[in-house]
Amino acid sequence: MKVISNSVSMQKLMFQTKLSKKSIGFVPTMGALHEGHLSLIRKARKENDIVVVSIFVNPTQFGPKEDLKKYPRPWKQDKKLCEFLHVDYIFKPEAKRFYEEPYLTYVNVEKITNILCGKSRPTHFRGVTTVVTKLFNIVQPNNAYFGQKDYQQSLVIRTMVRNLNMPVRIKVMPIIREKDGLALSSRNQYLSEEERSRALSLYQTLLYGKKLYLEGLTNPKSLRLRMYRFLQRSIDKKKDKIDYLEIRDALTLEIAKEHHAKIVIAMAVFIGKTRLIDNILLG
């Protein structure tokens, strides 16, 4: 396994890899790898000749008051995990050189980035689409792997790739959870023991919603209300805060109407100061 930090070297190397007719599977990450990431890497390993993992805590997708500085960076552990899973290349650029001045160019997906997570994090998705475009241009992958936990992100990226004719196939893999249901996230390590236990309310609310839905409560408004109340009861009103809980069309992210073929129930909740997200697909 090789670790490469220079964008030009990486791009040249990947170009040669392509010319040698090897397929490239790419897993873009911010490091602090957990089983969720590893499931993407394993899938990439199965489906491609060459596997590239990028590790880059991308500053442009963090808001000014967010956790850029304290975001975990366990480099040695990440490297070991990649080695263990037979990754071929880690691409690990430096932020300063990666956004070389004058930096003026952004990729923007409209409409579906202004809702859900985009509403409380207004520049987040612009940061994501811009960094993913840069990484795709450098790594030139045949296949790129994303987690369903960031459901809105996966739709935003699919839209960008389709709209801009990017020559890459996007694959979205299921959410990986702890045994008790908590969706894996690099941010879970911010949680105190008490918060960790309250964090279970996200998945429990989703399970409650699923149960209601399967019992026949398919009207999105009523379903959302029942779930919202359930969630409110499960968290600590003084310490936690619901950012959103919404039921939307799973393909367009429009607000779901009665009898939608496929819906996503998505939520973001601050447990203490830690913002957690989760979602479930139904129908």
Add this chain to the structure above:
Amino acid sequence: MKVISNSVSMQKLMFQTKLSKKSIGFVPTMGALHEGHLSLIRKARKENDIVVVSIFVNPTQFGPKEDLKKYPRPWKQDKKLCEFLHVDYIFKPEAKRFYEEPYLTYVNVEKITNILCGKSRPTHFRGVTTVVTKLFNIVQPNNAYFGQKDYQQSLVIRTMVRNLNMPVRIKVMPIIREKDGLALSSRNQYLSEEERSRALSLYQTLLYGKKLYLEGLTNPKSLRLRMYRFLQRSIDKKKDKIDYLEIRDALTLEIAKEHHAKIVIAMAVFIGKTRLIDNILLG
């Protein structure tokens, strides 16, 4: 020579071309080819194994009151010219399929797109950078050729390519002029005989500025003022209108200060209803 209109077919074909280790030279155009375009195609022919010309009157780079509908589309003539210059592929997409709904994604270069032509055409450069990104992703060229006549455009594209790590080399070729100095443009054919003669004032003003500059008048403010007055006297005040005449740093497009190493003098003038642009590099 093959004409291809389907983006997916074109992308697959270009991918195979790349795998066969052939270099791809790309000339993106809106058709109505003139000697300016042909100089780019000839250069591409010299420097690459495969030459691709795209012909696409891109709707997203026209403002709502601009000349999208009447823009010339002499397809048979364009095709002949490409054949004559041994172009390998013409890529000629249909607008409706090229921007397939829901179309939500735009590439935006900030700052240097809000001045000069970007000031009077506020969505123009966003349309250009978005279509060029799409075309680059489809054609996957090693080299892409642009004309210096659209000087600001060439800087915007260079910035985009560098910022987004696009794997393509941008080459900018000199302005081609009629014998009397008029810069070639597909829009010149809108001009009546009288307008055609007044249109010479653009280049004559540039030549006048160059003369003053070489005589030692290098202060941008004074130089601009002298040129502006010269231009005002050369056009018909009742029928024509100066959009801008500016002297800027040739690399950053910042307003030029005294003793700038390299400057660009750029202008846009409406001769009748036809908006013409021209520029010159000095220093």
